Amino acid sequence: MPDTPAVRAEALAKTYGGKRPVTALHPLTMTVAAGETFGLLGPNGAGKTTFVKLLLGLVKPTGGAAEILGVDVSRPEARVPTGFLPEGHRFPPFLTGREALDVLARIHGVSPADRAARAPDLLDRVRLSDAADRRVGTYSKGMLQRLGIAQALMNRPRVVFLDEPTDGVDPVGRREIRDLIESLRGEGVTVFLNSHLLSEVERVCTRVAILDRGRVVRDGSVEALTRQGRAWRLRSTPVPSDLAARLGLDPDPAEPPAEAADAVLVRSVLTVPDRASLNAALDALRAAGVEVDAVEPLRQSLEDLFVDVVTHPDAAPSFSAPAEAPAR
């Protein structure tokens, strides 16, 4: 069933009981398409890990339902095509890296032949071949994290949940994990990524959702979320002030005014309601002798968006210009 979503949640909710019940997740409806690289963002306590644990049957929902590849998550079979790297995982310290992969894959139901073939390959991919026969108890945090990723991939999953995969990993390791995620996307694997490292999410995810206090406050492609409405960044020769005022051109806050005064090319921000208005404005600029060097949609970084959303959860998407355009 090619159209079956990798993940589908329908009013999925969780309230932890106790003397003072805590609602970790308000009823949440969401779909993640097969093959998507999905990033779930949110501040601490937003409900990200709870959501993933609900999907994997680790936490029992207090409302709603969810499916993984069409199978209800309350059934163990739903977890057959999944791999999971939990946050703060703890491998049995008495096992070697190779043994840990083998035992956990065996518990998952991976055949002996598959385990034997898969383990060396994955250990190599996460750069643990040399340490494969060392006890896990001697591993550094970064090595444990890489081993965790390897164990999540042992069963050749179709949906992988990675909870803070780069936690404790050095920059080189982070880059390798990013490459690994991108290679998974190339293999058609759905990746569900929980991370605080927004730049990583921005680079690898095709879609993100931002969760705040148990509610989804933004959901969409990275490009759509970071695009600031119908604002455009314009690079051109200096624009006469009367024309700039007529067109509603604002100086680009990213460019220092002093430099702008002496520059051959200046940057400004043009806000127009639609594409036709954009082209009309460009025609007016050209007619006034202004040479346009570049026009690009104005975006803010995912980090700026995240901070805006979390600090002003009820506000409409911000259109303030970013300090720096995202490197995409």
Add this chain to the structure above:
Amino acid sequence: MTGLLLLTLRELRARKVIVGLFVVATAVWLTLSLALQLDVVDGSLAGARLFGETIRDEAATDSLDAEASLKAAIKAAGDSAASVPDSLAVDSRVATADSGVSAGTAAVGASGDDGPEPMPGSLDSLNPLQALVFGAQAFASGAAYWVGILLCLFATGGLVAGLVEPGQADLLLSKPLSRSAVLAGRLAGVGVVTLALLTYLLGAVWIVMAVKTGFWNPRFLLAIPAVWAMFAVLYGVVTLASVWSGSGPLALVVTLGLVFTTLVLAIPGLPLAVNATVRPVVSGLGAVLPRFATVGANLVPHLAAGAGLATLTGETDDEAEPDEAETDEADGAQPGPPSLVADTVPLLTSLLFGAVCYAAAFALFHRRDA
């Protein structure tokens, strides 16, 4: 589930205490085999030496000595504190298996020649050699019960709690297994190891005694499932407390507290000695909680020593017909345990308690958030 069982076995192997228990068990049967020297002539015990020292070299008082030694051993099995040399202080040169110990039978429970008539199933069916075997085996099974169970609880107590610890639970419970299978796999691992340990210890003692004396007492092997069953009952409490609290140490404390409570409740006449208002509580707890002390003091040595125990502790089997006992003896078969059915009831009620604990633990584990 096999994977989880193997993981549990690996974890237990990694815990040095389990290896230590196997070493201790080895030391026990090796010591027994090397230190105890028996002279058996024509199926009769002609002499016994412990650590190379002849304990006694007199005739005629053999049965009384045998009786005393067996009683001491059984008491030691119940108290778990008696020393091996005392319990094995047997030396005689009379009484063959065929003739029994007629001189001694008249002295059961008496101190002189005017003692009561021998009762059916009494020492008529027990010679000093058997008494020695029964005594040693009752001691071994009692020690395995009182000490072995507690050591096994300490060695395996934290394993179930590990299933609900955040780091490990996430890794294990995210696999395509039902919660029940995960918990069952872990319990199976614990069960396999403890059963192996008990079988190794008691089986080795059984073989050593049999080889040394030429007297095979297969009933002794019944102590293995009995001890293991009681361990399983207590491990049910560990499991429930672990799943409920997520803490291995707390689960052990709860279980040991329960054991202590059952020891107190086993004090004879306790319900009558307490205040009338708390009497129903004491009686209720006595009826509901596992009968750890009772099973250890009665059933386990009973199973291990068979008729010898009942004979020397003065128990009789009201249901046993004299003719039947004589027939058994004539056939050379071991007489049946005099009050086995009555002694089995505490074990059965304890098993029921354990089953309830396991059912509650499985239900709680199924609903628990990781």
